[in-house]
Amino acid sequence: MPVSDSVSRPDTDADGQRLPINELFASLQGEGKLAGVPSTFVRTSGCNLRCWFCDSYHTSWDPTHAWMALDEIVAEVETLAPTHVVVTGGEPLIHGETATLLSELADDYHLTVETNGTLETDAPVDLASISPKLASSTPTAENAPTDTDTSVWTERHESARIDLDSLASLVEHAEDFQLKFVVTGRDDMAEIESLVEDVRGVAKREIRDSDVLLMPEGQTQAALAHTRTAVAELAAEFGYRYTPRLHVDLWNDAPET
Ligand SMILES: C[S@@+](CC[C@H](N)C(=O)[O-])C[C@H]1O[C@@H](n2cnc3c(N)ncnc32)[C@H](O)[C@@H]1O
Ligand SMILES: Nc1nc2[nH]cc(C(=O)O)c2c(=O)[nH]1
């Protein structure tokens, strides 16, 4: 269960269901099995985790957003050209309304959900893009992207970051899935191997090595320059797939890309 999404809901809900939207834009899918595919991104705000490296700081550590009615979101998606929609965050599955949005889009769009894998959904999903968070993602006083005391999040993040039942449910539920790990270096590999085996043990669906993707940690082109070659070589060595971060290669850390 989410421990806190850091998003206070408005008092009234006269306009029907709404979601806190941080940004909504068309770009190319930059990560994973569909890298390069023109896609519309709907980024919800609020997260139940606090990765120290989060590249969407304004949806997790310091959430900002406009409350948009689901009809408004669908209308905005319809003004954009892509036939693929990526619902991301923050953690989109902390909001029950995300399932309604996905249902409303399902007939007309290919739907990817980017999720940290701690929550289940019964919504229609074509690609569950699951990014389980490793021990190396846990915030500490040294690495947290804020000066305020984050010790409460060190504990919350560490205790909430892996939920095997949710991981298995997401793997089983969607048309297709990927397990997309953010890799900081070789020290992450033992945990990845053991977690993949654990999920294989509970999921009633085959998880091929080609469903396991290693993605270099890095929010900027300069940071990725330090990680991508080593992570690509780890993928080759362990037999997993490598995914670039095309959007960072192309547009660095610009918003709405
Ligand atoms: C901002 S998250 C939102 C979705 C969800 N909360 C999650 O973590 O999967 C979108 C994707 O960016 C990845 N990500 C976030 N910060 C990153 C970083 N510094 N380097 C590489 N990938 C990162 C996440 O692992 C996830 O795959
Ligand atoms: N171009 C682009 N591709 C992405 N794939 C996953 C993203 C995300 O933030 O979830 C993302 C993103 O922010 N931009």
Ligand code: SF4
């Ligand atoms: S789970 Fe996703 S949105 Fe939440 S802090 Fe980690 S990378 Fe950011």
Ligand SMILES: [Mg+2]
């Ligand atoms: Mg992103």
